Amino acid sequence: MTTPAKTPVGTGPEPYIVVSSDTHAGLQCEEYRPYLESSLHEEFDAYVAERHEHRRIQEEMNAEFLAEWEGDNAEGLLGAYDPDIRDKVLDADGVAGEVIFADGDAVTGQESPPFGAGLSAGQITDSRQAFGGARAHNRWLEEFCATNPVRRAGVALVPITHDVDEAVREIESLAGRPGIHGVMIPTMWHGFPPYGSDHYDRVWAACAETGLVVHTHSGEADFDAYGENVAMYINEVPFWTHRPLWQLLFSGKFDRFPGLKYCVVECGSYWLGDLLWKCDVNFGASWKAKKMGSRMKGLLTKLPSEYVGDSIFIGASTMSTEEIRRRHVNGIDALMWGTDYPHPEGSWPNTVMRLENDFREASIEDTRRLLGLNAIDCYGLDFDGLTAIAADIGPTPESLGQDPDLRTPPDATRTARWWLDEYDCSLQY
Amino acid sequence: MTTPAKTPVGTGPEPYIVVSSDTHAGLQCEEYRPYLESSLHEEFDAYVAERHEHRRIQEEMNAEFLAEWEGDNAEGLLGAYDPDIRDKVLDADGVAGEVIFADGDAVTGQESPPFGAGLSAGQITDSRQAFGGARAHNRWLEEFCATNPVRRAGVALVPITHDVDEAVREIESLAGRPGIHGVMIPTMWHGFPPYGSDHYDRVWAACAETGLVVHTHSGEADFDAYGENVAMYINEVPFWTHRPLWQLLFSGKFDRFPGLKYCVVECGSYWLGDLLWKCDVNFGASWKAKKMGSRMKGLLTKLPSEYVGDSIFIGASTMSTEEIRRRHVNGIDALMWGTDYPHPEGSWPNTVMRLENDFREASIEDTRRLLGLNAIDCYGLDFDGLTAIAADIGPTPESLGQDPDLRTPPDATRTARWWLDEYDCSLQY
Numbered sequence: 001m002t003t004p005a006k007t008p009v010g011t012g013p014e015p016y017i018v019v020s021s022d023t024h025a026g027l028q029c030e031e032y033r034p035y036l037e038s039s040l041h042e043e044f045d046a047y048v049a050e051r052h053e054h055r056r057i058q059e060e061m062n063a064e065f066l067a068e069w070e071g072d073n074a075e076g077l078l079g080a081y082d083p084d085i086r087d088k089v090l091d092a093d094g095v096a097g098e099v100i101f102a103d104g105d106a107v108t109g110q111e112s113p114p115f116g117a118g119l120s121a122g123q124i125t126d127s128r129q130a131f132g133g134a135r136a137h138n139r140w141l142e143e144f145c146a147t148n149p150v151r152r153a154g155v156a157l158v159p160i161t162h163d164v165d166e167a168v169r170e171i172e173s174l175a176g177r178p179g180i181h182g183v184m185i186p187t188m189w190h191g192f193p194p195y196g197s198d199h200y201d202r203v204w205a206a207c208a209e210t211g212l213v214v215h216t217h218s219g220e221a222d223f224d225a226y227g228e229n230v231a232m233y234i235n236e237v238p239f240w241t242h243r244p245l246w247q248l249l250f251s252g253k254f255d256r257f258p259g260l261k262y263c264v265v266e267c268g269s270y271w272l273g274d275l276l277w278k279c280d281v282n283f284g285a286s287w288k289a290k291k292m293g294s295r296m297k298g299l300l301t302k303l304p305s306e307y308v309g310d311s312i313f314i315g316a317s318t319m320s321t322e323e324i325r326r327r328h329v330n331g332i333d334a335l336m337w338g339t340d341y342p343h344p345e346g347s348w349p350n351t352v353m354r355l356e357n358d359f360r361e362a363s364i365e366d367t368r369r370l371l372g373l374n375a376i377d378c379y380g381l382d383f384d385g386l387t388a389i390a391a392d393i394g395p396t397p398e399s400l401g402q403d404p405d406l407r408t409p410p411d412a413t414r415t416a417r418w419w420l421d422e423y424d425c426s427l428q429y
Numbered sequence: 430m431t432t433p434a435k436t437p438v439g440t441g442p443e444p445y446i447v448v449s450s451d452t453h454a455g456l457q458c459e460e461y462r463p464y465l466e467s468s469l470h471e472e473f474d475a476y477v478a479e480r481h482e483h484r485r486i487q488e489e490m491n492a493e494f495l496a497e498w499e500g501d502n503a504e505g506l507l508g509a510y511d512p513d514i515r516d517k518v519l520d521a522d523g524v525a526g527e528v529i530f531a532d533g534d535a536v537t538g539q540e541s542p543p544f545g546a547g548l549s550a551g552q553i554t555d556s557r558q559a560f561g562g563a564r565a566h567n568r569w570l571e572e573f574c575a576t577n578p579v580r581r582a583g584v585a586l587v588p589i590t591h592d593v594d595e596a597v598r599e600i601e602s603l604a605g606r607p608g609i610h611g612v613m614i615p616t617m618w619h620g621f622p623p624y625g626s627d628h629y630d631r632v633w634a635a636c637a638e639t640g641l642v643v644h645t646h647s648g649e650a651d652f653d654a655y656g657e658n659v660a661m662y663i664n665e666v667p668f669w670t671h672r673p674l675w676q677l678l679f680s681g682k683f684d685r686f687p688g689l690k691y692c693v694v695e696c697g698s699y700w701l702g703d704l705l706w707k708c709d710v711n712f713g714a715s716w717k718a719k720k721m722g723s724r725m726k727g728l729l730t731k732l733p734s735e736y737v738g739d740s741i742f743i744g745a746s747t748m749s750t751e752e753i754r755r756r757h758v759n760g761i762d763a764l765m766w767g768t769d770y771p772h773p774e775g776s777w778p779n780t781v782m783r784l785e786n787d788f789r790e791a792s793i794e795d796t797r798r799l800l801g802l803n804a805i806d807c808y809g810l811d812f813d814g815l816t817a818i819a820a821d822i823g824p825t826p827e828s829l830g831q832d833p834d835l836r837t838p839p840d841a842t843r844t845a846r847w848w849l850d851e852y853d854c855s856l857q858y
Contacts, residue, residue: 236672
């Protein structure tokens with residue numbers, strides 16, 4: 001396996017190519033009907049009715065926030081499915097390109113794919129509904145991305161837990177479709193085999209071969225453990241979202257399927273550095289190796305942290321300033337900034353202000369990577385096309401108040417990953 | 430609820446009172462027979478036979494490590510149940526006092542309480558075996574701690590998931606026994622109600638009332654997800670071990686049961702600071718409060734980080750040097766160092782060397798807290814008695830190579846918890 005070539009990064013004053021690595025789009029739920037196989041129409045009507053009831057309850061429970069959010073952003077929210085409005089929103093936010101996930105409406109769930117086949121895919125128990133809902137969204141997503149293929153990279157839905165054969169067929173059919181750059185799998189495997197087992201190996205092989213990046217996105221968690229307690233949910237949801245990363249890594253999928261890329265989306269990056277420290281030491285410190293004996297042998301071909309930015313990417317969405325400060329320990333060539341548009345927990349419609357606030361202390365080269373180049377490399381986006389768009393709308397180093405002379409030291413990653421020297425790490429097995 | 434008084438901490442040259450917050454003790458498994466209710470003897474004999482078969486397999490699979498470990502430490506390993514040998518080991522390690530958990534033998538499991546009622550308690554499916562095995566160990570543990578009550582603080586076993594009434598009876602009966610300072614509950618609740626539900630409230634009330642500290646200890650994890658993959662286990666086991674902390678915290682148990690203390694043992698402390706940052710922001714940043722609306726209201730009475738060192742303690746075992754560096758962000762009055770004696774992943778028999786290596790850069794007052802004072806305060810240990818023992822065996826600031834003039838700044842915690850100012854945190858609900 002060779003490390004993929006990275007786009008060279010400039011330190012000049014030209015505008016940033018901002019690619020939002022986490023946006024959402026979807027039709028109003030009833031509008032998915034023509035995209036859905038007719039054998040599912042009857043159960044779909046029941047699903048739509050349930051969605052509207054869900055909306056009604058949200059309107060009762062959360063009236064004030066809903067009125068303010070939907071009132072202030074009425075036009076922009078239509079960009080969930082209207083491509084012209086969407087392009088205006090992206091322009092105003094300074095965003096050239098975007099990586100698009102399902103579920104445009106995170107507040108009342110009115111833009112979920114049929115049967116909740118998007119961020120709630122793991123909750124579906126009926127395989128026909130899981131695949132039918134996913135395919136309906138994928139058909140629409142392809143059309144939607146075609147409205148502006150330079151800007152829009154779609155992430156299709158593939159409920160791999162339900163049927164590996166059907167999942168592989170869907171992945172192979174997605175490969176030819178313009179605008180589709182990745183697949184999202186259910187965040188949790190529930191009662192199905194875990195992602196590190198051999199069960200899904202043909203899925204990983206198909207994704208590696210077609211170049212489709214595999215994603216899990218935050219949303220699901222172990223709901224039974226929380227009851228109504230939202231604080232418990234918030235605290236645990238990152239664990240459940242990035243859990244597949246370690247399943248794939250430690251089961252050697254990235255070694256066995258060269259070209260396989262996995263990206264964990266909207267669960268931050270703050271947890272990554274410490275886990276890399278711990279894993280690198282387990283695989284790389286000689287005194288650990290002595291104790292672990294043969295049980296770690298042959299699992300990996302390099303230290304865990306070396307997979308980051310090569311096979312492992314982080315769709316970190318709107319990073320906290322602390323996460324921007326930790327960019328080198330977490331992975332300067334793996335972290336991808338994002339707006340989460342049109343969700344209220346993201347930066348939209350204040351992205352420009354947010355960028356001006358948060359990136360002042362970062363070097364221009366680091367900022368180029370986090371804001372766009374990493375996504376361009378991870379997804380194979382159209383660099384020239386995006387450069388042309390960014391020329392008109394992108395923020396500049398000057399507008400972000402950055403020091404034009406600040407350079408990233410060549411050993412920034414090595415220094416940030418302090419454990420490599422402190423434990424004298426090198427692969428022991 | 431008032432913050433409990435802390436033992437004043439000196440900066441002088443006197444020896445450290447080292448209390449190992451994580452040691453293990455237990456009989457050779459067959460020796461538990463006289464401590465076990467006779468109605469369980471028949472199934473106990475089958476259990477003992479299974480343990481010996483387990484030993485045989487370990488001898489085959491792990492021969493080299495086993496021969497070296499058990500050969501080099503033959504006498505000291507007998508301290509798992511021989512009090513005189515144990516005191517010699519503690520003396521040689523410079524350890525004055527200890528907090529004792531079950532399962533002396535972590536390598537081949539020959540000193541597990543009946544039916545695995547110690548670190549594997551969550552795996553037991555039969556309630557009679559769960560309680561019977563726990564009670565057998567508790568009876569022996571009481572005797573064992575009585576051999577040197579100043580030095581030994583025992584943590585009894587209470588499998589609360591199986592029966593709340595029986596658990597409360599056991600806790601109440603433990604309260605009167607000298608040498609018993611805490612209870613260990615199953616690390617995972619499996620198919621039983623989660624620890625944050627109301628189901629166990631009488632357990633927490635009984636622990637608060639009796640002053641017994643509640644513990645979870647590393648060992649269990651979601652084994653079904655790993656197969657034979659030990660790297661997956663190592664990566665996840667901290668999550669499963671500290672998960673109950675957040676269940677108790679966010680369900681308001683520490684507010685509703687004043688005096689309730691919870692301690693998470695042998696899963697490090699590296700994960701704590703970042704989770705405190707995230708939780709404090711969720712409860713304390715005004716812009717978060719606006720979004721979360723009423724859903725967080727009334728869950729807590731102060732910021733999450735303020736429970737640390739008051740209701741929440743960390744039996745951090747042998748800390749890494751990085752974790753010692755992070756002592757202020759994680760909780761200078763909550764972290765408790767430990768040797769993990771007689772387990773091979775701990776510092777024994779090289780504790781003195783380890784302390785000399787790791788604490789050189791720490792202030793004397795911080796070192797006093799981490800090495801012993803926090804445990805003395807958490808468990809209400811005999812300060813004067815331990816001081817007398819430490820006078821003969823304890824390491825000194827000088828022997829650890831520390832700077833006698835180094836002082837901890839009064840605002841060290843506030844500075845380390847950078848998010849309090851950066852997000853202007855104060856409880857919003």
